Amino acid sequence: MQPSKNFKPFFLNSNLSFGRAGGDTVESLLHPAAGNSGNSYITYALVKTVLGDFAGLSHIANVYEYDFSSGRDAEFARAECTHVFLVLQDQIRIEESYGLRLPYENIVSFLKKCGKPVVIAGLGANSFGGFDPEFHKKLPPALVKFLREISGMCEKIGIRGEFTADVLAKLGISNFQIIGCPSFFETGPGRRVEKPPFGELNPVLTSPIVYRSGSVPAVMQDFLEKDLINLSVFGKFTEEIRLEDYRRAKRGNLGIFFNPEKWKTFLGKYNFALGPRVHGSIAAINAGLPAVCTNTDSRAAEMCAFLKIPRLADDSFVNYAAIPNARNFADFIKRAYEACDTETINAAYPKLFENYKNFITSQGLPFNSGKCANSGLLSDIEMRGPTLSLPAAVLKLSGLECKRLFRRLSRSAAKRLLKRKRS
CATH class of the missing domain: 3.40.50 (Rossmann fold)
Structure with a gap:
């Protein structure tokens, strides 16, 4: 399938942060990435793959905190964009990280309002106890409904591995292709790693x-x-x-x-x-x-x-x-x-790269590899x-006293952690 000439993607849940990194707390700092800076790597790789430029990127950073009530971004995507990339990670799980929960109905409604082809690359299932053949039965019904709805909007879903394939198949979803994660391929086809002595x-x-x-x-x-x-x-x-x-x-x-x-x-x-x-x-x-x-x-x-x-x-x-x-x-x-x-x-990479390329190009999407313009816009x-300094109260202590203070604080923290584990 040939890529569209006027290709313009919209990224929903990009987890990207542009400009000055925000706030003075860890929560505000990690807000665009929904709590984990590694989440942004997926969209970063997709932008390199299909667009090759971060300037003027159309996106919503954090779908968990987004106000879906206005409808403005959905109208923009419908009028100006050719595709919507829904960026997900390992949300096929019994409970999500950090107490979060995807706004399933709002996402589905947003995608329907956009009226554009939906692309999902890198979705995975996660069972913390390892592979569980009955895992699909333990998923929340709202999540199962969501997965079936978004699969119907995609030509095919790019997923992370065999376990996710097994879960989706048992849910009656068959339009998927195992790709791993887009981030694995962002440097292009010639990558090799060498083991030092x-x-x-x-x-x-x-x-x-x-x-x-x-x-x-x-x-x-x-x-x-x-x-x-x-x-x-x-x-x-x-x-x-x-x-x-x-x-x-x-x-x-x-x-x-x-x-x-x-x-x-x-x-x-x-x-x-x-x-x-x-x-x-x-x-x-x-x-x-x-x-x-x-x-x-x-x-x-x-x-x-x-x-x-x-x-x-x-x-x-x-x-x-x-x-x-x-x-x-x-x-x-x-x-x-x-x-x-x-x-x-190293031996497996060329074939894996071609498989990922096939996933992209078979949906009529452009495929680029290598450098990407304006990545410096990211936060x-x-x-x-070296500018980090100890608090004034600590600076007044001797070296031995300082060590004793940190040791005492560490023991106190360990006691609290043990107490939390027991509870």
Whole structure:
């Protein structure tokens, strides 16, 4: 199918942030991305794929907070746009993250008012207990109805893997194609990753809470890292902050990004990535690093299996389990390195890329790859880095007293966390 000559997409739930990153709280900062900066990577990749330019992008950032009552954007999309991209992540689940719930009826109504072909790429199911053959029976009826309605508006839905395919098929939905995630393909067809010698490893973590060390760099994404985002972006200290966290932030070893180009630049200073974040692993791979994902949920399992992303799921420190000391961390790095198969991911990539290209072009959409104009319009989150300073009360303490204070705060935080878990 030939792409339309006057192609103009509208992105619903883009999770993109433009201009100055907003607010002075973690909630306001992450608002455009619906709580997770990694969500924006999907739309970023789609814009690169079908448009090649971020200037003048027509979009609604956060569908959870959008006021659907005016109808103005739907009228604009109907009059001015050729397609509507509904950007979803792993919302096929029993409960969504952060207590959110998609406004199913409003989304369906909006799409009907637009009256344009709907494109969905990267939708996934997520069962935190792993693959569950009865998972489709446990989904909320409103979600099932929503999935059936939006599938009827699409030529086909691009989904993340075999588990999602199984769930949709059991719901009577058959117009789908497994693609993985658009973000995996945003650098174009020639991508390769090379595994460095073990003795030359310079690792970066896809989440800092896996190992709390001042010397190990890491990327933050969502509310799980709220205290560290507060520290490194806003300079706010909470009782959860340790001395190692302060040192890590001050050395510039923490980052959070709305612009994947800045994200990849940060990751490019290192040569091996590991941790529980799936899109963190994808960003690292696109930056040229071998990466190992340590997440055990079905979303990670199916995407890693389909895209051949190396995964370590049978370890003591999977998901967000905290690694207690340097010796355990060194052993963990060794196990992750042994699990990292770059030959398989490199060999599989050309065919996977062509499959993704087929998904796009078979719907009459234009296909671009490589660089994208005006990505600099996306928000840049400034880190405090070397300018980060301790509160005045702490500065008056001696070095030993300072360490004791942070240790006491850490114990207090641990007690509260244990209490929450028990309740």
